[in-house]
Amino acid sequence: MIRRPPRSTLFPYTTLFRSSLAKIGVNIKDRLFIKKLIHFLYETQRVPKNEREKIIQKINKSKQFQSNVGEKIIFILDKADDTLKAKLIGKLFSFVLEEKLGYEMYIRCVNAINKSFEPDLKYFLKMQLSEFEDSIEKDGLINSGILKVISAEGATTFGSSVFELKYTISEIGKCLRKYLGDTDWNYMQSLLQEDNKNKW
Numbered sequence: 001m002i003r004r005p006p007r008s009t010l011f012p013y014t015t016l017f018r019s020s021l022a023k024i025g026v027n028i029k030d031r032l033f034i035k036k037l038i039h040f041l042y043e044t045q046r047v048p049k050n051e052r053e054k055i056i057q058k059i060n061k062s063k064q065f066q067s068n069v070g071e072k073i074i075f076i077l078d079k080a081d082d083t084l085k086a087k088l089i090g091k092l093f094s095f096v097l098e099e100k101l102g103y104e105m106y107i108r109c110v111n112a113i114n115k116s117f118e119p120d121l122k123y124f125l126k127m128q129l130s131e132f133e134d135s136i137e138k139d140g141l142i143n144s145g146i147l148k149v150i151s152a153e154g155a156t157t158f159g160s161s162v163f164e165l166k167y168t169i170s171e172i173g174k175c176l177r178k179y180l181g182d183t184d185w186n187y188m189q190s191l192l193q194e195d196n197k198n199k200w
Contacts, residue, residue, distance in 0.1 A: 036077045036086035043090030047097040079114045115144035146173040
């Protein structure tokens with residue numbers, strides 16, 4: 001039987017490495033969050049500051065929502081898994097600030113954005129409705145609330161049931177297409193690539 005040496009001699013610098021790695025991890029997470037926040041704010045800058053403040057105060061005074069706008073944005077951006085989603089969330093928020101989109105629907109839309117696989121979301125926003133039925137991965141968009149199942153037609157063959165599902169775009173999906181459907185993806189991608197060149 002081979003005996004292992006005590007842990008302290010096997011890994012004498014474990015505590016040092018763990019504390020250093022923890023600091024690096026926090027720094028990376030903070031930097032990624034700041035990057036998402038910058039992209040979010042960039043998309044909202046077209047709305048004048050006084051109008052932004054007026055709408056945010058109006059939402060904060062509403063008894064309908066438990067957390068204020070700033071806290072909610074931080075929670076939302078923290079869940080965003082890339083900067084492209086942060087830009088979309090910011091662009092959508094600019095429509096809230098312009099009072100074209102209600103805050104409650106905004107929250108529903110950004111939750112759907114955060115739950116979506118980015119290439120599926122991008123394709124959904126770019127595609128023509130005539131392309132909709134056959135050419136998109138629907139499961140992820142159903143799970144995110146962008147699509148909904150309207151019927152299931154089934155047939156029984158050799159003792160097993162086969163169902164064909166019919167889909168439609170949900171109210172959230174329609175809202176996303178209305179406000180984000182005209183997104184210039186090439187421009188947005190070029191901004192993100194430029195940002196990646198100037199990495200920390």
